[in-house]
Amino acid sequence: MGVNHKDIVDPNTLLHDSVTATRSGKDEEKPKFGVGQKVKLLEDIVNDGTYPHEKIGTLMMPKGSVxxxxxxxxxxxxxxxxxxxxxxxxxxxxxxxxxxEHELEAMEDFHDEVQEELEFMRQHREKNYKK
Structure with missing residues (x-):
């Protein structure tokens, strides 16, 4: 007597896979947003199973949250x-x-302060330490 898979898996169970459902392949090389940037959520985020303390499908963060x-x-x-x-x-x-990325919208422009500082220092060296 074998195991009946219908007893294990309910075919009517809705699985949430927001991580891979809308994309396949590799993301772009550069991030669209930066650390510290203010963003707004474009769609509800539900537990896809990665948060162990709530049921799959639980609303984790509603659309419009900032x-x-x-x-x-x-x-x-x-x-x-x-x-x-x-x-x-x-x-x-x-x-x-x-x-x-597809779940977020920028609420402000991002300024990469580290890159701006590095560029400032490069220009300063070129101007003041010409060979």
Whole structure:
């Protein structure tokens, strides 16, 4: 007697896979957003199973929430994930959510202060230390 797979898997269960559902392949080389940038959520974020303390499908952060990029990471070395800290959102289990680029909209321009400082120092050296 074998195991009946119908007893294990309910074919009517809706699986949430917001990480890979709307994209295949590798993300662009450069991130669209930067650390510290203010962003708005373009769609609801639901638990896709990566947050172990809530059921799959639980609303983690509603569309329209505003937050700031805390860090930028990768999932499976090809999918960029932004760690976004959302403030003042009520009735959600967390304040920090991993988001994809297509789920976010910039609320302000990003200025890479590190790159601006490096460029300033390069120009200063060229001007003051010509050979």
């Amino acid at each position: 937050g700031y990029i805390r860090s930028i990471g990768e999932f499976l070395q090809v999918i960029r994930v932004y760690e976004v800290h959302f403030f003042g959102v009520e009735n959600v289990p967390v304040e920090i959510v991993g988001c994809r």
